[in-house]
Amino acid sequence: MIRHYQASLEQKYSGACIVKVAIFGGSGVVGRALLEHLMKENIPAVALARRAPDLLGANFVSLDLLDPKQCENVVKTHLHDVTHVVYAALFEQPGLISGWQDDQQMQTNLTMLSNIMAPLKTVETLEHITLLQGTKAYGAHIAPMRIPGREREPRHPHNNFYWLQEDLLNAEAARQGWRFTIWRPQIIFGHALNAPMNLLAALGVYAALQAHQGSSLAYPGGPSGVMEAIDANLLARAICFAWSHPGFDNETFNITNGDVFTMEDIWPVLNDLFNLEPGPVEPQLLAATCYDREAIWSDIVSQHKLKPYTIRQVVGDSFFYADALLNARGSAPPPPSVLSTIKLRKAGFSDCIDTEDMLRNWFGKLQSMKILPSPAR
Incomplete structure (x- = not known):
């Protein structure tokens, strides 16, 4: 063999x-x-x-x-x-x-x-x-x-x-x-249950909770800095x-993916993916406001026939991670976090992906996997 x-x-x-x-x-x-x-x-x-x-x-x-x-x-x-x-x-x-x-x-x-x-x-x-x-x-x-x-x-x-x-x-x-x-x-950005640093899950659950309650998708962070994803x-x-x-x-x-983004600039992508109206900026700590919405999440799971996971099972500790990346406690943009990938390109690996396309791909996958609800259109 x-x-x-x-x-x-x-x-x-x-x-x-x-x-x-x-x-x-x-x-x-x-x-x-x-x-x-x-x-x-x-x-x-x-x-x-x-x-x-x-x-x-x-x-x-x-x-x-x-x-x-x-x-x-x-x-x-x-x-x-x-x-x-x-x-x-x-x-x-x-x-x-x-x-x-x-x-x-x-x-x-x-x-x-x-x-x-x-x-x-x-x-x-x-x-x-x-x-x-x-x-x-x-x-x-x-x-x-x-x-x-x-x-x-x-x-x-x-x-x-x-x-x-x-x-x-x-x-x-x-x-x-x-x-x-x-x-x-x-x-x-990817999928795993109970992960401590899964921004995708944190954003997806937050958006689903807002949608289920008929709320707009308020931006929960502070001023955003320049970031990269993979x-x-x-x-x-x-x-x-x-x-x-x-x-x-x-x-x-x-x-990295090959491009840069800010959290505020990708927020319209989330509005579109979850068919939600843009909301005002409402700085908040998702770790303080989302974990205790388990009863609402249970209704979402039942209504959309999702896999029977709790918020904690889907998100793990990732709301704490999201709060840090969203600069929820900040009053000014954080310093940029940007890496050179020249060494990687010179070594022969040149794959890349547009970060907005990546978000659409992953949220679509989580919806097809019945981890997150598909929005009504």
């Missing part, structure tokens, strides 16, 4: 012998998108997480990365022949934002990677590891970042679990002979592209 996959996939991926992919954090926004992409491409993949992804036919193994014994057993039982690892797992404290500079949260994220890295050293077939970081690598969460953020810059002088994980990966890859690629995506599907394609292109070996890459 392994030789069969090697033969069929060598041709598709220009010589890369992709036999089996392990996705840690396989139920998250990135992991789920990658898993779905690999399933469509008939590439064997296993999702590992505490919760199963809501993806029909997914090969799923339950795993708590804080349990080293369980990590060892899972590798022996399910990953002895894995060739590519994608580490997209993440620990976030409840409430999200306060944990970003918390030392214990940083150590927890390091421990999770270390616990699975130890038994992976026994896997002789392992070739490549993908690690996810993000814009916080440029210190954008604590101070105005240099524009644009470039991968060649020295590490921003702040404590970050990214550096702890990166140092561990560098050391183990050198010892084991593994190749690796580190990704720094901008704001990721479609989770585009990121999934880039991750796979890197496996078979040596220019990506042992390198770090920013990735």
